[in-house]
Amino acid sequence: MLPQPPFPIRKECPPGACVCGRDDLLNDPQGDVRILRMTREEEKRLIERIESITSYEELKRIGSRMYEQLGIVLQIAPGSREVRTVRGISIRLAEQPGLCRKTRQNVPAAIRRCLEKNPDIVYAILNAHDLLGG
Template identity: 70%
Template sequence: MLTPPPTLPFPIRKECPPGACDCRRELLLDDPHADLRVLRLTKEEEKRLIERIETIASYAELLRIGQRLEEQLGIRLTIAPGPNEVRTVRGFVIDIATVPGLCRKTRQAIPAAIRRCLENRPEIAFAILDAHDLLGQG
């Protein structure tokens, strides 16, 4: 018998259609000690986040967004140059750590938004390379 989701003081993301996602949302809701912060990222909030990421104007702002994702939602974001040459933004490894409750589509949408941001603002891509000492200035 299915138990209803607990009543929470904030709106949570609706469940994905059966078989469409691997987020393990049910396990998260069944555990009374689970970190439910990631469920705060509703579809509407996700759209706002994606729009915000696409309009990032500096590397410092990108770092701040990554820090806030971790603080507010428990989502760890890692952006680094790939193991091969970085000729385009596809050469960056943008990783979202798998967190129970984080939708598969969201794990794909955030890196895609960051890539669009890097395409529109190549100076941020150069700052990432510089931070990893790939431009030889360190």
């Protein structure tokens, strides 16, 4: 039986559905188990929170909170090619043991939906990377 942290953790994915390394992380005494605090219910709350973001500052704040509380590194930058739509923005979660494959897909998808509703955030991202000559 795997050791249990002193807080509720995410249930394991069905066998073969995910390669998150949850069990390896639980067995590693040096492992950062913060990511396992994000249960499916917590992930749903995070997705709802991301979709309700209305400013670039708020997006950066959510990204830093995700790192502080869960160890998730969020990377948002203009893509290597021309940015004509929100799809041109590169949104990635850095590789991390314990980070579920579905979470790795759901968080960037929620950010894209947020950006589609709030084009000012897209302009702020482009401006932060000096693509608008500001």
